[in-house]
């Protein structure tokens with residue numbers, strides 16, 4: 001679908017004096033942004049605990065002379081930046097960055113290593129927040145400048161992406177009310193820094209949290225026949241699920257189920273009463289999701305019968321897929337080309353089985369999430385959520401260029417409809 005833009009925002013936009021001045025500003029603030037990202041990286045905070053992260057970000061935004069809307073938020077905040085000298089009715093364009101950390105330990109050796117035990121920025125949200133700060137700085141600089149385009153941009157510093165609650169929290173507090181579009185980016189360590197991936201349609205998976213509680217009867221480890229062992233039931237159950245669920249759907253369509261936590265007992269010679277298991281099930285379409293869940297239920301019931309345990313299966317939070325608006329594709333693509341050059345903007349061949357709560361905003365307004373290459377052979381491509389995760393510093397320069405351009409291009413577009 002085409003997205004008409006005024007002539008002055010054609011591909012030549014990159015070469016205009018105006019865009020050069022934006023790039024100059026981004027280059028001038030880059031080293032400060034890299035240093036600030038290291039500050040955030042040292043103090044990672046988990047979902048809805050981002051008190052210090054919020055404070056530091058707010059302080060930086062206020063230094064730009066912008067008024068922060070923070071009182072109604074426990075963590076995170078929202079800030080508007082406008083260039084609207086004639087008080088026109090402009091499209092409201094949102095830029096969103098998540099700010100929370102991952103529940104893992106930081107095993108890198110560097111001077112900006114996590115100082116908070118059990119938390120680290122393993123998903124690059126420190127980078128996203130820094131990029132949004134940089135975009136705000138670039139936009140604030142254009143305020144009341146001759147020849148600057150008009151814009152009304154809202155920056156959303158969102159808490160709690162990792163537990164998939166933050167986007168809904170911000171939406172409930174009216175953050176995107178009246179907005180016309182929303183953009184975000186996510187670092188992608190599978191791609192080299194300087195490469196940007198842009199794709200309309202679904203780019204992540206439908207995700208469901210899975211909780212399984214197995215009730216047995218405790219007893220002596222030497223005499224399992226006097227007890228009902230929930231750990232041996234768990235062992236069978238996990239293996240059976242890993243076989244049955246993928247084999248219950250068309251393998252060309254793909255499903256993944258992974259358990260990330262198994263918790264039972266606290267002694268080497270006691271059979272415990274219960275075992276709880278946490279996991280996630282992910283796929284790309286609603287029919288396969290249903291088939292996968294039915295197979296999961298059947299497997300749970302079968303193993304409960306076979307092991308004489310009681311097994312409860314609870315499906316937790318459901319996350320829709322990030323579904324990029326075709327109407328915003330042209331803007332995101334142009335922003336990419338103008339930032340890193342045509343050869344470095346690539347499509348996303350297949351949607352990932354990851355999840356992103358940015359999807360919730362897209363259920364209300366057109367939204368677009370761009371993947372931003374963040375790694376290099378020197379860095380070694382450590383995956384998201386790993387204890388060695390890091391990014392190339394230049395990812396920030398690319399991200400600021402992208403977000404600023406998405407905001408300006410979308411601000412000139414009055415025809416966006418959901």
Ligand SMILES: [Zn+2]
Pocket residue numbers: 102122123162384385
């Ligand atoms: Zn993550």
Ligand SMILES: [Zn+2]
Pocket residue numbers: 123124125161186
């Ligand atoms: Zn993330």
